[in-house]
Structure formats: structure tokens, C-alpha cells
Amino acid sequence: MTAGISSVTNTSSTSSNSSGASANATEIAGNFTQFLTLLTTQLKNQNPLDPMDTNQFTQQLVQFAGVEQQLKSNDRLDSILAASQSASSASATSYIGKTITADGSASQLSKGSASWTLTPARAASKAVVTILDSKNNVVATQTTSLTAGSQTYSWNGKTSAGLTAPDGTYSIKVSASDATGTNVSVDTSLNGTVDSVDLSGSAPILMVGSQKVPLSSVQSIGLSTSGT
Numbered sequence: 015m016t017a018g019i020s021s022v023t024n025t026s027s028t029s030s031n032s033s034g035a036s037a038n039a040t041e042i043a044g045n046f047t048q049f050l051t052l053l054t055t056q057l058k059n060q061n062p063l064d065p066m067d068t069n070q071f072t073q074q075l076v077q078f079a080g081v082e083q084q085l086k087s088n089d090r091l092d093s094i095l096a097a098s099q100s101a102s103s104a105s106a107t108s109y110i111g112k113t114i115t116a117d118g119s120a121s122q123l124s125k126g127s128a129s130w131t132l133t134p135a136r137a138a139s140k141a142v143v144t145i146l147d148s149k150n151n152v153v154a155t156q157t158t159s160l161t162a163g164s165q166t167y168s169w170n171g172k173t174s175a176g177l178t179a180p181d182g183t184y185s186i187k188v189s190a191s192d193a194t195g196t197n198v199s200v201d202t203s204l205n206g207t208v209d210s211v212d213l214s215g216s217a218p219i220l221m222v223g224s225q226k227v228p229l230s231s232v233q234s235i236g237l238s239t240s241g242t
Contacts, residue, residue: 106218106229109208113236114222118204120185122219122226126171126178129224130186131204133164138190138198145169146185153179160190160200166224183228203233 121128134141138160145154153173167186171179190198206222220227 103211103213103218106211106213106220109220109229109232109235110211111208113205113207114220114227114232115234115236116204116220116222116227116231117233118202118225118227118231119187120183120228120231122182122228123169123171123179123184124181124226127168128171128184128226129166129168130202131164131225132160132167132188133201133203134160134162134190135199135201136192137162138200139193141188141190141198141200143167144187144189146187147179148183150185153184160198204231 118131121130132141141158141160143156143158144152145156147153154169155174156169158167169184173179186202188200188202190200192198204222204225204227206225208220208222208227210221212219212221212226218229220229220232
């Protein structure tokens with residue numbers, strides 16, 4: 015009987031490592047019920063003249079308590095995660111109407127479109143734009159020219175190999191030079207008013223016009239456009 019109960023506990027541990035939180039909770043709850051059934055059956059059917067060894071019984075009770083504690087821990091973690099996501103969403107919506115300055119090197123690719131605001135110190139006849147994924151792997155390199163002043167650079171999500179990149183966060187690096195070959199610095203900072211917040215993904219995204227700004231990229235916050 016001891017082996018049977020240990021088997022149930024081991025199954026719970028294995029499932030916890032290989033499945034998602036929801037699947038784990040269901041698996042552990044099932045094993046918890048099996049564990050309780052086995053323990054109760056064992057107590058009912060033990061020989062009164064040869065009762066269960068005290069040490070074995072104590073070990074099984076410890077296993078029983080461990081499974082119960084894991085169930086409670088999962089419930090608490092789910093509650094903490096839900097509260098954290100709710101707080102993050104509430105914080106993001108407070109940005110609506112505020113002017114922000116953000117690190118504009120990162121942008122969200124969605125439905126085959128991502129854009130950045132580039133501001134070169136002066137006109138650049140040659141600008142090599144490198145786009146990297148969230149792991150800093152180069153996915154695309156393009157050469158263009160930049161006029162003086164702030165402008166939008168758009169990417170259609172196509173990699174250098176002609177494949178369609180998956181939606182997600184991508185960053186940009188720009189190496190520019192003027193007609194004489196002198197380097198031109200290019201600022202990717204983004205300034206603007208937050209119009210809305212996209213809460214459809216795993217993390218809130220601020221919308222500044224057509225620009226998608228991750229909450230983590232915000233560097234400073236100004237007064238709202240209404241002056242409040």
C-alpha cells in the first residue's frame with residue numbers, strides 16, 4: 015500500500031513539471047483524491063492484530079499534507095497573478111491623455127506592421143536599419159535615406175530571407191551617414207500623447223497615434239493634454 019501511495023505522489027510531481035498551471039491543479043486535485051481514498055482504504059482494511067507501522071503511517075500523512083499544501087499554493091499563486099495583471103492594466107489606463115517620452119527603439123509587430131519614430135541630427139543620404147527580435151537576433155536589414163526632422167519608419171514584418179516574422183516585440187538600430195560619409199546620430203525616442211491602451215495581449219501596450227509603446231519603455235510622463 016505504501017508503494018501505491020508513493021506512486022500517486024510521484025505522478026503529481028511529474029505532472030507539475032510538464033503541464034501548465036491549470037492542468038497541474040486538476041492533476042494534483044485528482045491525485046489528492048486518490049491519495050485520500052487509498053489511505054482511508056488502508057486504514058479500514060488493516061489487521062487489528064497487526065496494525066500499520068507507526069513510522070509508515072506518519073510518512074504517509076506527511077505526503078498527504080504535502081499534496082494538500084501544493085494545491086493551496088497553486089490557488090494562491092493564481093490569485094497573486096490575477097491581482098498583478100489587474101494592477102498593471104489599471105496603471106496603464108492612467109496614462110491615457112498624458113504626454114510621454116519613451117525609448118522608441120522597441121516596437122510591436124502586429125498584423126504585418128511595426129513602426130518607429132526616427133529623428134536624425136540632419137539629413138542622412140544612407141541609413142542602414144537593423145531590426146532585431148526579443149533575443150537580439152537580426153531578422154532584417156534595410157538601407158534607406160532619412161530627411162532632417164522627425165519621421166516614421168515602417169516595417170512590413172518581412173525578414174531578410176523573405177519570411178513573415180511572428181508578431182511580438184522588435185527593436186531597431188540605425189547607422190546613418192550624410193553625403194560626405196560623416197556619421198549622423200539618429201534619435202529613436204518617442205514623444206507624444208497616449209490615445210488608448212491595448213489590453214489584448216499578455217502586457218499592456220500604450221498607443222501613441224499609430225505607435226505601440228510597451229509600458230516598460232516609458233521614460234517620463236508629462237501633464238495630460240487637458241492640463242489636469
